[in-house]
Amino acid sequence: MATEKGSISIHTENIFPIIKKWLYSEKEIFLRELIANGVDAISKLQHINLVEGLGLAEDFHIDLIVDKEAGTLTIKDNGLGLTADEVRRYINQIAFSSAEEFIHKFEALKDSNQLIGHFGLGFYSAFMVAKEVEIRTLSWQKDATGVHWRCDGSTGYELEDIELTERGAEIILHLEESEKEFLEPTRLRELVKRFCNFLPVAIRIDGETINERNPLWTRSAKEITDEEYKAFYHQLYPFSDDPLFWIHLNVDFPFNL
DSSP: OOEEEOOOSSOOOOHHHHHHHGGGGGGHHHHHHHHHHHHHHHHHHHHHHHHHTOOSOOEEEEEEEEETTTEEEEEEEEEEOOOHHHHHHHTSBBBOTTHHHHHHHHTTTTTTTHHHHHHTOOGGGGOOOGEEEEEEEEEESOOOOEEEEEOOSSSSEEEEEOOSSOOOOEEEEEEEEGGGGOOHHHHHHHHHHHTTOSSSEEEEEETTTTTTTOGGGSGGGGGGHHHHHHHHHHHHHHHSHHHHSOOOOOSOOOOOO
């Protein structure tokens, strides 16, 4: 298809200033939201793979790719991917009616990050740090065509077909000059450890998995050593002494202790 240009369907023309203003205090959460979207895409594909017997290899992962020269951070997954119609449906339409009314009503919220989850704005949190965002994606569906979407933070977008061979999605953030800290691998590792450390999908930088995919609570107490318990404790509380004791519970939720 030829390049399609249009306007993102929203109920408030100033959606992006709202995002930047009200979520700016903890802008780091953009990475959590974009990684969570990738995990969701992978989880859904794993389910389809199981139910429909697609025979896909189980090497699912999310890569964080830094290009300091271009000033871009890319979050790349090998999950479901999107078709052009799905991009129009899920990216170009924001369910954000009465946004200002909601913000004024809840502006005293201690955790303003709730705004993102409440309205399903995870993807658009990228504009807290990026002046322009691109999506390059290829759906898992047979005979799908690659799609390229671009938006510069206004309500306009461009959408076109491109040649892609790898299933999944790449979210490319052209970072603001003031946000170049997110091009530092050390900073990205810190954020993954803080927000995404126990997600069930490998999160990689330069091919190295940096999150803990099998936390202790997913394992039997019989197979865990004292050293592993202590190491886990120090992951959570790095400046504390060794714990005096620990209790390992494997119970159904909810429970009373």
